[in-house]
Amino acid sequence: MSSSAATAEAAGLCTLCPGACAMQLARHGDFMLRGEVPLTNRGGLCPRGSALGEVLDPPSAARRILVPQARDDGRSVLLSFPDAVERVIQATAGGEITVFLDGNLPAEQLQAAAAWTAAWRNADLCLMIEPAERDLLIGLESSGAPYLEPSAWAGCDGFLLIGGVFEANPTCSRRIFERRKSDRKVPLVVIDPGGGAACKFASHRAACPPGRELAVLSAVALTAKAAGAALKSCSRLAVVVTAEYGRSADWAAIGCLAGRLAKARGGSVAPQTSGANALAAVRIEHRLGTLPLAKALLRNGDVRVVLGGDLAALLGWTQEQGTRGLAAAAAALPNRTTQAARIVLPMPLPAELSGTYLLEGSRAVTVGALVPPPAAVPTPEELLGAFARRGGTAAPRPPADVSGLLDRCDCPLPAAWPIPPGDAEPPGDEDLTLLLARQGFNAGTGEITAHASYQTIARAEPDVRLAPADAHRLGLRNLQPVLVRSRHGQFRGRAKLCPTLAAGAVVLDEALCEARRLLPCRLAPGGEGLVALPVPVTVEVLP
Structure with missing residues (x-):
């Protein structure tokens, strides 16, 4: 990148949510970078996208993990990359390794990692995404409902929102507001016990106690009262749903029912996940046999290596829980998992990686890196390849073309609803x-x-x-x-x-x-x- 330009120098997409908003980086002065909205973008960057400019800024390098390091007797010791790889392999002691990889990276990185671990007899791969989102996406895939394409929002004649959709993807609000501005009769039905921003604009809000999303969705789908009546005449219904942590045990059934409702009303579904490639991770898991997070965590005897993401924060672990079995963690910025790991390695930020993202379930979009990663910082594929080669594995065959991810999974249907309520703790009188x-x-x-x-x-x-x-x-x-x-x-x-x-x-x-x-x-x-x-x-x- 040029050091003298005062205008935007790199353009791309923000992949922190499925909105995939256009953004570009602008240089101001000798070092400072900031995220800017391109003139061709009709929307704007939310605080998440705006933050990318700041964490990519060269002065932020003080916070970056740029050199491998090990913790010995409470001290941090800098390592060369070969030494770090050697220590990770020694930590396995000939045993099994479970690699936890951020599931919202470009599809090429995910498929390459799956190829390496399939060839490495001592290793298994888990693509980390939010557990509730994985269940939701499996339910949506099994429903057979089409995914909502960007051009179709303007033609929808009704919207059903489940969860904090506007917070998960702020571009949803703009698309819905524009549609309802053109036709005020278009219903906006919201099911959200968390009282998110969409509740303020709902034409019909379905009352939903915490943990009862499935029961309320069933009532909306099957009855002709209030919110159900508002959607009954829809012929192009959009069901937009986000699966938040700690809400329900029924996300697979919610996804399947939401998809069937949208399909019955001639419409589509639009899942809003916490990263742009969660659906690709689910489809890779189904096709290539990577481990779901639950099964990966059951492998208590394995050595864990976490590449990207923050496994400890994802599961709400304490420091002691996060340390158990964790040999190494790689990340661009410090997090709770790197704090617990014995060996810490650098990795690029998502905005520093180019590759394919599966957007709207039907578009494979190639996203360019906003900036290249810092010198000598390996990609996840390079990191895992170094571990596997040191473990005696030859290079695997090149992974399949990512275009295969456009085919939906043949997922088994979730259990029939209504599902008996989980063993939630009963509240007290004052709770x-x-x-x-x-x-x-x-x-x-x-x-x-x-x-x-x-x-x-x-x-x-x-x-x-x-x-x-x-x-x-x-x-x-x-x-x-x-x-x-x-x-x-x-x-x-x-x-x-x-x-x-x-x-x-x-x-x-x-x-x-x-x-x-x-x-x-x-x-x-x-x-x-x-x-x-x-x-x-x-x-x-x-x-």
């Missing part, structure tokens, strides 16, 4: 129910956006969202410090009164590891998935 929600300013578990300075400046303490009625009952004022307790731990934040939130619910940001610890994951029956359910909590006023 509130805690659930987590996606926020428009954090990507994934915050492993990237949490390093942007605006996060620490604008949000000194995280929000604890409550209904005004509950705040009044507890004697709480807006922005007052509070402590949230479940039997699994506690969380400190500031009260944020939320008029769209129904009484009885408390909402925290799903990107926060400390919040996830209050709703720990457990294995679903049969060990096929991971489940986190809403839990009862108390809220205490702090001085």
Whole structure:
């Protein structure tokens, strides 16, 4: 990149959510980079996309992991790359390795990693995505419903939103508002116990207690009352859904029912995930036999190597849980997993990798890198190839062309609904129910956006969202410090009164590891998935 230009120098797409908004980097002065919206983009960058400019900025290199290092007796020791690879192989001691790879990387990286681990007899691969999102996507794939293409939003005659859709992908709001501006009679039905932004604009809001999304969706689909009646006459219905952590055990059934409803109404589905390539990861798992996260975690005797992402934050693990079996972690920026690993290696940011993303379920889009990765920082494919070669593996055959990912999975149908409720903890008389929600300013578990300075400046303490009625009952004022307790731990934040939130619910940001610890994951029956359910909590006023 030129050091003298004052205008945009690199253009590409933000891949932190399925919106894939166009963005470009502009250089200002000798070092500073910032994310900018291209003139051809009708929308704008949300705080997640804007953060990329800051974390790619050369002065941010002080936060980057650029050199392999090991922790010996509490000290950090710098390593050469060959030494780091040697230590990782020695840590396996001839045993088995489970490689956990960020599932929202370009498809070429995911398929190459699958090829290497298939050739390496001691290794298995798990593509990490949010457990709830994996279940949702399997349900949608099994439904046979088409995925909503960008050009089709303007022709929809009804919208059904499940979960915090506007927070998961802010471009959804613009598309829906533009459609309803042209025709105010287009219904907007919202099912969201978390009281997200879409609730303020709903023409019909279906009341939904925490953890009851499947039952409410069934009622909307099968009855002709209120919200169901609003959608009954639709012939091009768009069902837009996001699966947030700690909401339900029924995401596969929700996905299947949502897809069947959209198909029956001549419409399409639009899943909104916490990264742009989650559907590609699910299809690769189904075709190439990579391990789902639940099965990978059951392999207690294996040595774990985490490449990208933040496994510890994803599962809400403590430091002790994160350290167990973890030999090495690679990431661009420090996170809870790299803090727990014995060996830490560098990796590019997603914006520094080029490759294919599966957008809208029907488009394979090639995304260029906004900037090249720092010198000598290996790609995930190069890292895994180095481990495998040192483990005695020859280079595998080139992986199949990524165009095969356009074919949907032949997924088995989820169990028939209604599904019996999970073993959620019964609330006490004075308890509130805690659930987590996606926020428009954090990507994934915050492993990237949490390093942007605006996060620490604008949000000194995280929000604890409550209904005004509950705040009044507890004697709480807006922005007052509070402590949230479940039997699994506690969380400190500031009260944020939320008029769209129904009484009885408390909402925290799903990107926060400390919040996830209050709703720990457990294995679903049969060990096929991971489940986190809403839990009862108390809220205490702090001085």
